[in-house]
Amino acid sequence: MRETPAHQPRVLLDRSSPVPLYHQMAAAIRELITSGELPPGTRLENEVAMASRLGVSRPTARQALQDLVNTGLLVRRRGVGTQVASEVIRRPMELTSLQDDLAAAGRAPRTEVLAYDVVTAHGPVAEALRCPLGASIVTMRRLRYADDQPLAILTNHLRVEVAPSRELLEEHGLYDALREQGVQIRVAHQSIGARLATAAEARLLQERPRAALLTMERIALDDSDAVIEYGTHVYRAQRYTFDTTLIRR
Amino acid sequence: MRETPAHQPRVLLDRSSPVPLYHQMAAAIRELITSGELPPGTRLENEVAMASRLGVSRPTARQALQDLVNTGLLVRRRGVGTQVASEVIRRPMELTSLQDDLAAAGRAPRTEVLAYDVVTAHGPVAEALRCPLGASIVTMRRLRYADDQPLAILTNHLRVEVAPSRELLEEHGLYDALREQGVQIRVAHQSIGARLATAAEARLLQERPRAALLTMERIALDDSDAVIEYGTHVYRAQRYTFDTTLIRR
């Protein structure tokens, strides 16, 4: 019998929620880990017991735990069990903001924060932010209005250390919020494209389904060339263009 | 029913191998992708069919495909299917010609002149070219290919005095042709946007109707600030993005 008792993470599942059960589990455990309530090294109860205690199937519990493994928060070995990873990896912006531009143009900018989540970096987001898989990042999603009409959906990923709080974002544009925290965006690489709106995007933007969207993907770096932000924005093509003047050298 | 047939990736599974089945599947598909045998955009057979064909369970096939999604090689969406993550043409937003950029990227540029007409200027065209109403101008319309696939429809208006001949345009890009006549483009004002394709554009670009198009409207000036060209281009959004790097001053 093992000496150290296995920890039973406090997880409350809401089956009426549209959020998948596995995702609720993963989020709850992640929160316990990042808050310090589950310190590194803590062994969790085995997945069969956890599944039974929470009233979910083992594959569901397994998927939740596996997501946390993929993020570097948990370590699992067969025959041994699941434990909190010994170390959560920690790491340290004219190019103008849309909010400033709209304000300058007298277009009554307004922003609605749709989502603000602390998640773990993976795939292209980890690559763009130049952080290891599993690092905590903030993913935020905002709806930008101009003249009281939706204009753009802004999705930004930032490292958790520099991400402004949700409260700050309710009041300011992202780059202003970053400046308040001493982060100066200096360079941005961006890629402009287009595609059709998904049904959800169309609804948010009050567009008809499959309207054309102008897309912009951006990686922003600070004074020391550290990647601060990776963002993907979509704009209503009907109401938005990018203008530029090019000069041959 | 979908038009394009779903690809059945060639996967051989060895059940006597200690390598898990899901891992063998993922490795085989990864090899097909990285070798180029499964080019970007290819749609794969659905996971139920693939599982059945390979003699594995759906969760097993699903895990293999999910691993490939996690590594950025596949894209999956419910109701749509699984496809090889696609590759877009990224064009730096510099004052260069598309023909030159494509050639430099080894993308086999080719141009088909669809129309070449001498007409009289009116409306926005006259305004953009800063010439009197009724002045003779050349309006040309070209279809630009990359890798033998249509990429863009280019419509350009020029004063008849500087417009290259149709023959010259069959051989060269517009800016090269202008250079041959001693005209140097130095500045361009451009506006990037998006919209849905018309039926005719969709046909020319071999896109489905109402596909998203990336649009670019440009006014180009020469060394003495004379307006030389007014152009409106549309690009297949699925295959094209504009890239730029912005620096705060």
Add this chain to the structure above:
DNA sequence: GACGTCAGTATGTCAGGACAATTGCTTGAC
């Protein structure tokens, strides 16, 4: 004290099944 065996623990892998949700195409009405 060292070593081997064995049982218990726990995760890894795989199967089959079912319903939900999203997407895109077709069709008919206007």
Add this chain to the structure above:
DNA sequence: GTCAAGCAATTGTCCTGACATACTGACGTC
């Protein structure tokens, strides 16, 4: 030509079940 409804296609989510494999600790033997 546009729009809405219906439906097919396909993935997403969740369930039950079972066997395989790696790891750990207890125990007996030398």
